[in-house]
Amino acid sequence: MAAPKRLTQHDIAKLAGVSQATVSLVLNGAPTALARIPQETRERVQQVIRTTGYVADPIARRMAKGLNRILGVFTYEPAFPSAQADFFTPFLLGIEEEAQIQNYDLLLLTGAGVGQDRKIFADGNRLRIADGCLVLGREFDRTELTRLVSGDYPFVAIGRREDAGGPVPYVGGDYANGTRALVEKAGALGHSRLAYIGPPGPAESTADRWSGFDRALGNGLELVLHIETVGCAADEILDALLGSGATVAFFVELADAVRVEAAARARGLSIPGDFSAVVLGSHIRAERSHMQFTAFDIPREEMGRQATAMLVRRIESGDAGGQILLTCEPVEGETLGPAKKRT
Template sequence: MTVTIRDVAKRLRLSITTVSRALDGYADVAPRTRARVTRTARAMGYVPSRAARQLRRQRADAIGYVLPASGPHFTDPFFSEFIAGLGDTATAHNLDLLISIAPPDSAAEQRIYARWVQARQVDGIVLSRMRLRDWRVKYLAENNFPFVAHGHARMRVDFPYIELDSQTGFAQLVRHLGARGHRRIAYIGAPAKFTLQVERWAGYRQGLAEVGIKFDPALVAEGDLTRTGGYLAAQRLLALRQRPSAIIGVNDLTAIGAMRAAREVGLVVGRDLAIAGYDGTDEAEHTDPPLTTLKQPIYDTAQRLVEMLLKHVAGEPLNESHIIWQPALIIRASTDFDFK
């Protein structure tokens, strides 16, 4: 059926060894022979069996990524772009990308990681949406399994990651809003177990302090990083007797949900109310009005993470194992006006 290395060897009256070594570019095969081998191998449509190679080489030539699903209708564009970056880079390095889906901290999530690690199904794993105390970090580190992460955890374990300095970003955003005359700046966050929440929250507080606004706990709500979460949280905030004049969403989706809530109570975003998000997804560019956001280089992050992971797997030293990038504040019409 499918053509194996044995078929190629037989056809050429060469040993399997020689065919294998010819194709793998070893020096101890005559140039003429190598040419013959590569030619007929190609002609016969020979592709080495991945399973056999994996078994022998003891590596999978694959990396894994578990999507943090929040239900069937998860559609955070962040992850589309992140996966695109992972996929492109993996393909460029002739690796497979294995994808699974599981809600954070679920039993399903544990099963997936256990399977990948124990069955040696992937060579390394990319983590995202880190949690402060992240069982994955513990588990992978204990099993000595290579991984890299988007963001970091608050744990003893050291591991390679790329982090976006969202604290500084959010502080900058608050200063921008303060400069435009806002004094009642609300914040819609995420569950506190996520690192991103802690950092962005700190940025929010830092920004308030910098512009001299007293923190008001009434102006804080919690979402779940989805549009609907942002929508519901914003409804609460906008129902206050003293409602905020600006709302910061922990991510773009949250902000987009908030925009909808604002419209429904008759507020015009970009005039009566300022709204801003975080991520810099395409969607934020096409809202009405376009959304002010902190843009992070999602695709590049994913790409770089894969490259770090590969080095890590190969045991090469990373010259930079803790990369920190700055998100870019992109001011659009949703906040680009003076309040009062």
């Protein structure tokens, strides 16, 4: 009923018959300071705190001390809505787990930008309420990244990032080697004519896949078809594929692979009987498709965990932050078979 005005240390102090400073010391004074406050007084204060349920205002705390055990999470797209939810959830899972261990809370920055155009440095941005932040998204704004790098605000990116006026601290997946391993596996199965369905950039994630692929060529492996645009009509891709004489197709996008597989099935072709398909990356919810695609695993949760740990290190020890690429293990799947001999 009564609206008990928010308690302050002054109130506690009055009730315990001490000064506000003493309350503060009891709450979080260094051992050296605490040593000078006798058990008796300490207990009296604690008692009052307990019965009143007083909790220090974290804002004021931060104001005075500069830190508040909050990690910001900035996403260049809204984190939960439908399509994105599947993409971000695993990262958040890892982030939350590690944050909990380190005893940090998470601030999801949702309001930072309007609609499509999210900006870290938007006017009125509340990022700084957090002690540091994690940045995730498929594609970053380079200007902002540069500003972050040159600034003194601790952050860690999830996903590899090119230098932006300096090295960017990140924890990413090693897509290049993940891709390379799959290409080599295809080679071992007798494939020599390869197709690549997906752009070679500009985002780091796509660029890495392409570079891993490109480096694996040679040694009898040849790129016979490269469709750089994503989302082409499945039949077009299929026609090109068949026309090129490729025996295996590498897809950057799962969706493309799914559609091409369906189109192939519609024509009476089978995978991996007639040609093989490989997807460069794992996807959360295997969109209801008939096949479990051969791919590589993206350790999203672990990325979230390690990025969080790195960020905490930056915040607490002034660490510079490093660059970590986590191994992406191959996922067997059932769409990569021996190369079909061509007539």
